[in-house]
Amino acid sequence: MSIERIGVVGGGLMGSGIAEVNARAGISVVVVEVSDEAAAAARDRISSSLQRAVDRGKLTEPERDKTLDAIVVSTDLTDLADRQLVVEAASEKESVKLDLFTRIGAILEDPDAILASNTSSIPIVKLGAVSGRPDHVMGVHFFNPAPVMKLVELIPSLTTGEKTLDRMRTYVADQLGKQPIDATDRAGFIVNSLLVPYLLSAIRMYEAGYASAKDIDNGMVLGCGHPMGPLALSDLIGLDTIQAIGESLYEEFKEPLYSPPPLLDRMVDAGLLGKKSGQGFYPYG
CATH class of the missing domain: 3.40.50.720 (NAD(P)-binding Rossmann-like Domain)
Structure with a gap:
């Protein structure tokens, strides 16, 4: 039907x-x-x-x-x-x-x-x-x-x-x-179970001062052939959504890599949600 x-x-x-x-x-x-x-x-x-x-x-x-x-x-x-x-x-x-x-x-x-x-x-x-x-x-x-x-x-x-x-x-x-x-009914399903820990790792890398947002993203685009870098992708998805998925994953599995880093929490608290708010890791006109 x-x-x-x-x-x-x-x-x-x-x-x-x-x-x-x-x-x-x-x-x-x-x-x-x-x-x-x-x-x-x-x-x-x-x-x-x-x-x-x-x-x-x-x-x-x-x-x-x-x-x-x-x-x-x-x-x-x-x-x-x-x-x-x-x-x-x-x-x-x-x-x-x-x-x-x-x-x-x-x-x-x-x-x-x-x-x-x-x-x-x-x-x-x-x-x-x-x-x-x-x-x-x-x-x-x-x-x-x-x-x-x-x-x-x-x-x-x-x-x-x-x-x-x-x-x-x-x-x-x-x-x-x-x-x-x-997919089975577990937090993150297939795509986000793989994707979100990667995005959170990129945010931790930026938070720790390893490299600039642009260089982190260029590393994955030009070095790994990804169509978009992890920080730009986080901005596109919405940092509040990334935070919510990370919290849900951590609540279910208690794996540290799923826990949202402090910088992400601060950005969400400040209303810096990415492309939809006009500012995230990058500014949007």
Whole structure:
């Protein structure tokens, strides 16, 4: 059974990207934000992204307009009631996600509707437990920028039904045209379990004065062939997100390499979150 109606909770960088991907695939999308201002910003973010695709020749103007027409932005969670799939893309805070899964689980009308989280690290089984439909809950982890990145991690928990996982594999591969990979429900899943310790190590190196941010990044780009250095990548992901994933990894495994270094904590406290705030390890105009 294909997905024809999807809801996205959160219209930030990830949520707006997920909404765009689905609308471009011909799926009806409802995006829910916390305020009118945030809803307007989400709409503008999607519109700007689509216009960039037009400017680059990746999308025609009629395709842009059709995609925008497929997206409704709201501030009311009850507008998700008729959705077949809801993807939660709110802030990476466990308390926020648990509250949303409790409320959305009670709103969905279709007993077969799937409730998914785009979390980078929070245990899926906890979200399923409060949803009232644990067999229909799983992780669906898109990567930033969602319209460009081909990978999607699928994370079933101990209580996720096989039918739910099969539907999501088909949805990701056949409807969105992306590559799904299966991961177990452990903090960090596959990609972040490998990536975040590397990023934290680069931050520790910079903190200790081994080298400048530019030289650390150039070392990995020019010496290892990476498309982007670790500090620039941390800025792109968001330093608050890196901190949250590191804390989640450390909480589960107690490995020192997962613990966020003091510099990262100080930067987040100061609001220096990377590209989205205009300043991280580098300034952004």
